[in-house]
Amino acid sequence: MAAPRRSGRERVPPHPDIQTISLQQVLEALVDPVRRRIVSELYAARQDLACGTIELPVSKSTATHHFHVLREAGLIRQYYLGTSRMNALRRDEFDEAFPGLLSALVAVRDRG
Amino acid sequence: MAAPRRSGRERVPPHPDIQTISLQQVLEALVDPVRRRIVSELYAARQDLACGTIELPVSKSTATHHFHVLREAGLIRQYYLGTSRMNALRRDEFDEAFPGLLSALVAVRDRG
């Protein structure tokens, strides 16, 4: 039942407990428009999405960076499916820790 | 009825129409902990406060900068009362443009 162990770097990255995350960290994550776009797409899609299926105006390495920040801020959960890295919005957990914040943000018809 | 005119630099600063403000700008304003503290205090006080009555861990010139950013982001309204500059949270207007955002933010018991 234990997760399969690998030697060296774990291919399943660690996910923080949302209770340990500060509002500061959340806002630092969401202040970036690229990251907000990722969250918005996941929110609208209502299903997990591979990194590659979310079109972003940045290079692959930069995209990796942004997904990393979102994961560290407790907004998404990541796991592999073949070579694809899937991203799941931690909607319910996040909403419990920061009630109303996510919905207030995605509700905004962004003017830029 | 018109506001009193002065020559040279206006002592009453311009306030943006909230409809013209982007979520990006709002988040850039609120990502700073000093500025969030200002907003929190105004929110809790439920009355206008002079700059000097809000204790901040920064110099006067830095404080001025932060108030300026909040004003440009449509979060506060500023006016003079003698030598004191008063700050008013634009609560209702802001809430109309970004419903639920302010309350979601101030509701967070910040962990840092």
Next chain:
DNA sequence: CGGAAGGTACGATGCATGTCAAACTTTGAT
């Protein structure tokens, strides 16, 4: 008229972070 209180304006500075290219890794298909 001073002088003090309360801020503002202006540079200068230092750190944070968003960005990319290049090399590498893991997995899946041929």
Next chain:
DNA sequence: ATCAAAGTTTGACATGCATCGTACCTTCCG
């Protein structure tokens, strides 16, 4: 066993922004 696909890692770089000190400006008070 190769090769391609999808990301990751690392290092370098540039820009932005929070910060401060100093000088300055308004207003009030004696």
